[in-house]
Amino acid sequence: MPEYQLMARIEAAFDTQISAADQVITAVREENSPLWRLDGVSADSEWLSQALQDVWYQDGQDGRVTRPYLGVVAAGPTVIERVAALNAAKEQLAELFAELREKYPDQLAELKAILPFRHPGLNQHLRGDGLARLHLKQCWRRVPVAEAPVARVRFAWYSSGRSIQRVSVAECEALLMKLDTEAEHVRLQLKLLAGLPSDEILARIQPQAPLMRANLFYREPVMREDGELRTRRALNVSLPLFLPHDDLRLPALNQPSPTPPTERTRARRGDVRIEDTPFLKSLRVHRYR
Template sequence: MTTMAARPEYRLLAELEAAYDGLVDSTEGLVATWRASRGAAWAFPQGVVDADWLHAVLMDFWYQDGQDGRSTRSHVGLVAADAAVMEQAARVNAAKQAFAALLARIREQAPSLIPEIKAVLPFRHPGLHGHLSGSGLARLHLKQCWRALPLAPAPVARVRLAWYASGRSIKRLTVRDAEQRLLALDTEAPHVRIQLRKLAGLPADEPLAQVQPQAPLMRANLFFRDPLPDGHARRAMNVALPLFVPSEDGRLPDHNQPPPGPPERRTRARRRDERLEEAPLLPSLRIYRYRN
């Protein structure tokens, strides 16, 4: 007789628990290593910050009351990192990658475990979870666990931060792609059946577009002291978490103070939107036809 612990899905759960422990332990190690380095740190919009701030934002694995499950909280900042700190930050990203890979396997092989994962993992580290009970932060936000730390690949002369508000992303789909997405919904629902009939009337080779609204994000333009091996002297990175920049003297590169909020008008997506019909073909999936 197969015991519960021997069932494949519970072996996956045990592996994920170990991966979560590794993620927490490596993150604690990163904060401790940076604290000992006495490097500088700056956060937007607070200004100069310390290791307690870094610990709080790197361990922000939780939902807030009313938070959309598809969204994540941003913690924009810069952290001066010596070689030991950069090495430990790379270990954290490796732990995050391992956690994400196991989670993807579980979603594919045993998706019914996901609610249990969110309920069980927080209690593995009572010090992290204890102060959250009753505060609306006791549910684990899996994406906030595995999103990677941004790491500058070389010493940076200056950083320019700017809001990027594209408004929406547009993903090209085939008719078959759209059909598969519709079939994953409740096909007994009248509105889904109507959309399937609409789709059936299209040529199989007609391209479609799925539109996804995007929240504004902060982008960092890095200007390196010396060109990278590929010859580039600058690079742009999205920075939803603190950016670690190599710095042996513990000082931060020159950086700007971006505006407190994103621009009200979106800029680049408009031209792509104008190629789409005004009304969605499949409202349930935000899928549009291209204009003729």
């Protein structure tokens, strides 16, 4: 696809997403859907509007981090349909941006700066000559939806997540060589690495940000794609959770702390095979026991 055509499609897809979010909010207001916020503050459609239309960076915000809006909406069929349309619009926009990043990466920064001006009313950061930037992860993160009515939802923080990548000694050496090899701490780590067998496998660990997990308990068993029935489901949430309810009543809800715990909340597994102390601190690389 030519560059100008792809950029035009992205602009149109962004407009479609903003419009789809507006339609969700309008349907919630018309339906008078009950809303609930995890932080205990009274929830209303203005809060929901902010949650669904906050696609901007804040000053100093880490691009890997998204702002959470944790809560629940008990929704009728019209609202659920419009949420599905919003998620479809988000998916389309994500696909177009992926194509742009692959084919015309130099245009990415320009589009992220231009798109906010198409909807200046949504962005509180557009003041004077200030420029807002689109936060792509916040832009296309999906709105969570339960596929069937639930009797209760239990929220809980999951704060012990981490990604583990298996790496070889040679890969670690290559990564260290990209650092300042004149620095004492890098030379020390290269020396430590040289003392290992060349075929030893190491673990590179990346801590993950705390997540809010919603545990859904269905009113009736739900058929899975594999044909099995399930009575519950767990999913990570960072936006309001939409629950289909014919009677428009909120299910039973717990109210954990609105902020994640500062310490690990899950017990350490007894079969963990990775040493606690990093072997190569600069790379967050550990040895297996």
